[in-house]
Amino acid sequence: MNRRLLEEGFFRGLMVLSVAAVVGGLLVIIAVITAKGARSLDWAMLTQVPHGGYYLGKEGGVLNAIVGSLALAIGATALAALFAFPVCLYLQKDYAGQSKLAAFVRTSLDLLWGIPSIVYGAFGFSVLLYLGMRASLLGGIIALTLVELPIMARAMEEAVRMVSQDLKEASYAMGGTRWETMRKVVLRQAMPGILTAVLLAFGRGIGDAASVLFTAGYTDNLPRSLLDPVASLPLAVFFQLGTPFPEVQGRAHASAFILLAIVLIISVISRLLGAKVSKYSVR
C-alpha cells in the first residue's frame, strides 16, 4: 500500500516539475529578451530607418524592418484568409463535407501544416526565378501566405465546424441560399473563432524568418511598391546579431524585443477580441 502511494507521489511530483519547467521556460525567455532588449531600445530605434554606418554602430533605427514586417504579415494574412475561409466552408456538410475530395483537401492541409517554412522559402524563390522576378514584398507575401494558410485554415475550420446544424437549418428553412446562410449565420456565429484564427496566423507570419529570407530580400529603405525588396524584423535580429559590434548586437536584442512585444500584444488582442465578439453569438 505504502509503495503504491509513494509511486503516486513520485510521479505527481515529476509532473508538477514538468509543467513548472515548461511555464518557467516561457517566463525565462520573456524575461531575458525583455531585460536585454529594453537596455538598447530607444525612440530612434522605432522611428528611424538605418542611416549611413548604422551597422557599424552609428545613428538610425529599424523602422524599415518594422514597416516591412507589418506589410508582409498584413498582405500574407489577407491573402491567406481569402483562401482559408472558402476551404473551411468546403469542408462543411453544406458543401463537400464527408466526400472523398474533402478528405483529400483535409489531408493536404495537414501536410501543408507540416512543411517547414524554409521549404516554402526555397520553393517561393524558385518560383520568383522562374517568373524572372527578384526578391520583393510581393514574393515575400506569397511565401508567407503558404506558411500562414494551413495554420489559419486549421484554426478557422475548428470554429466554423462548431456552428450548430440547427441554426443553419433555420436559415435554409426560411429559404436562405447556401451562401446567404454562410455569410449571415455561419460567419457571424463563428466570428470569434475566425478572428482568433486570423490573428494567430498573423502572429506566426510576422515572426517567420526562413520563408522571407530569400523571397523578400532586405533593404534599409521603406517599401514603396510591391516589387521593391523589404526588410523584416526577424531578419533584422539575425543580421544585426551577426555583426561584431556590441552596439549593433544590442540593437538586435532590441529588435527581438520589439518583435516579441508585437507577437504578445497580438495574442492578447486576439483573446480580448474573441471574448468581446462572442457576445453576438447564439449559444
Next chain:
Amino acid sequence: MSWRVLTERLTTGWVVAVSLVVMLLTGVVAAALVHRSLPIVQDHSLGALLGGSEWRPMQGRFGFGPFILGTVWVTVLAMAMAVPVCLLAAIYLAEYARAATRAVVRPLLDVLAGIPSVVYGLFGVLLLVPLVSDHVAPWAARHLGSLPGATPQEGYSTGYCLLTGAIVLAMMVAPVIISIADEVLRGVPVAMREASLAVGATRWETVKHVSLRYAAPGLVASVVLGFSRAFGETMAVLMVVGNVATSPKSVFDPAYPLPALIANNYGEMMSIPLYDSALLLAALILMVTVLAFNLAAQGVLVLARRRAAQ
C-alpha cells in the same frame, strides 16, 4: 431572385476552385522541388549524394552526409529531452490539473507556440550558449569522462553546439507535443477511468494502466508531429548550433543541419553549377521526410479519433 442564384453559383465556384488549389498545392510544391533537383540527381547518384561526406560545391562534390547526420542528431537529442517532460506535463494537464490551472497553462502554451523562432535563437545565444560553454561542458569534462559522446573534445566547447541547439529545439516543440497529447488524453472515456478508480487503483495506476494504454496511438502521433516540426526548424537552430560541416562526435561539437545549409547558402549560389539544384534537393529531402512522418502520424490520429468516437 436571379441575383441571389447568381451569387450562390459564383461563391460555390470560388469555394470549390480554392479548395482544389489547396488540394493540389502540396503536389505542386513537391513537383517544383523534384523538377529543380533533377539536374544534380542525374549528374551524381542519389546514393553518393546522401551518403557522401564531402561538401565542396566549387569542385562539384555534394555529399549531404554530415548535414543529414547533423539534422538527425539535433532532432533526436531534442526529442529525448522534450518527450518525457511533455508527456508528463500533458498527463498532469489532462488528468490531474484543476480547471483553473488548465485555464492558465493552456493559453501560456499558445503563447509559447507563437514566439518567433529568432527570439528562441536569440535566447539561446544570450543564455544557453554561455551556460553550456562555461558550466555544462567543463562539468561534463570532469564527471562524464567514461561516457562516449558526452564530453567535449579537449575539455572545451564554444557553446555553439548540438546540445544548445537541441535544448532550444526542445523548448520550441514542447507546446506542439503537449497540446496534442493533452487533447488525446482528454479523449479517454471518463467511464474507463472510473472503472479503474472504482476497483481501488490510485490515480497514477489509472493513468498507467488505462489512460496511457488507451491513448497510446494518439500519444505516439503527438511525438511524431513534434519530431517533424523539429526536423525542419531553421532559424533558431541555425543561430546556436555552430554550422560546421563535420560529423559531430559529441554533444558539445558543432553540427550543420540541412535547413541551416539551405538558409546560409541559398540566394548566393548562382555562379556555381548545380549548387542551386543541390540546395533544392536538400529542401526536397526535408519535405519528403517530414511528409512521411506527418502522414503516418495523421493516419494514427484519425484511427484513434474514430475509436474514441465509438
